Amino acid sequence: MPVPLDDGFGALSQSRRAPSRRDFLQTVLGGVAAAAALPPVARAQTHHAPLNATTLNDTVHVIDGAGGNVVVVIGPDALVMINGGRQETSAELLNMVAQHSGGKKVSTLFNTDWHPEHTGSNEALGMAGTEILAHENTRQYLANDLFVDWQKRFYKAQPAAARPTKTFYTTGAMTLGRERIEYGHLGQAHTDGDIYVFMPGSNVLVAGDVLAVGKYPIADYNTGGWLGGMVTATKTLIDLSNADTRIVPGMGPVQTRADLQAQYDMLNTLRDRLAKMMRQGMGTSDMLAAGATKEFDEKWGSPKEFLPVTYRGMWLHVRELGGIV
Secondary structure, X not given: OOEEOOOHHHHHOOOOOOOOHHHHHHHHHHHHHHHOOOOHHHHHOOOOOOOEEEEOOOOEEEEEOOOOOEEEEEOOOEEXXXXXXXXXXXXHHHHHHHHHOOXXXXXXXEOOOOOHHHHOOHHHHHHOOOEEEEEHHHHHHHHOOEEEOOOOEEEOOOOHHHOOOEEEOOEEXXXXXXXXXXXXEOOOOOOOOOEEEEEOOOOEEEEEOOOOOOOOOOOOHHHOOOHHHHHHHHHHHHHXXXXXXXXXXXXXXXXXXXXXXXXXXXXXXXXXXXXXXXXXXXXXXXXHHOOOOOOOHHHHOOOOOHXXXXXXXXXXXXXXXXXXX
């Protein structure tokens, strides 16, 4: 079971008690020392929300509070980060990682998708010479302006330093000390650039935003996601794991294979149900009124965002679903 860190990275877990003057001075002086090792972009950023860390073993740690979950894999001479939180949390995150890893260099940063909750440290680490590894589709999204209509939000292209420097299409692997790190594409799921990162020796699987906790998973049709692909991707993650695998979602606490199975069952049921409703000529408002998701709402919350986005994505795959047009 995960336990709070109490040494090394343990300093990342901040107490809720009021800080003393000594605490304040130690925090300020430590932050200045660590920031000196970072590139200018990281030093300029500030963020005061607490970051919290959980150790899964002496190699693999999970940090939350940076926007999305960040996984740190520590090797003898360097470390690997899987996702980098939001840009506004990057300075604090990287300062903490530097302080509590003994100043080890971040050799590789994985992006599990293009969204800003996970790519906010790209520029700082890219400027420091870190290899940024992602699916090729993720690199394309970060290199170009994007408008996501269901969010009514415009995303500017990222600067060259923030774009992945190494991309792939299918699968790959690397080694950090004794830890083998395997990674692979999850197809058209949350986006069409989603990847998993798996450490079989530690039995830790990073699922990114393909696995949602406490809310319905969103398949972003603007960047290639859709419900059918989410079903397939969730099954891929199930097949990679076993009952003892610690599974790190994009946001939220560490999960188990049983949580993946619950999501798969929900998504598989809804794919068939919503396709049937579409064949009957029903739209999003009809599906909401009919309670299309009612038995799942207690676990995954309101479907008011999930259903419209899912519906639009399914229309882009009507030939695969069959019988709708």
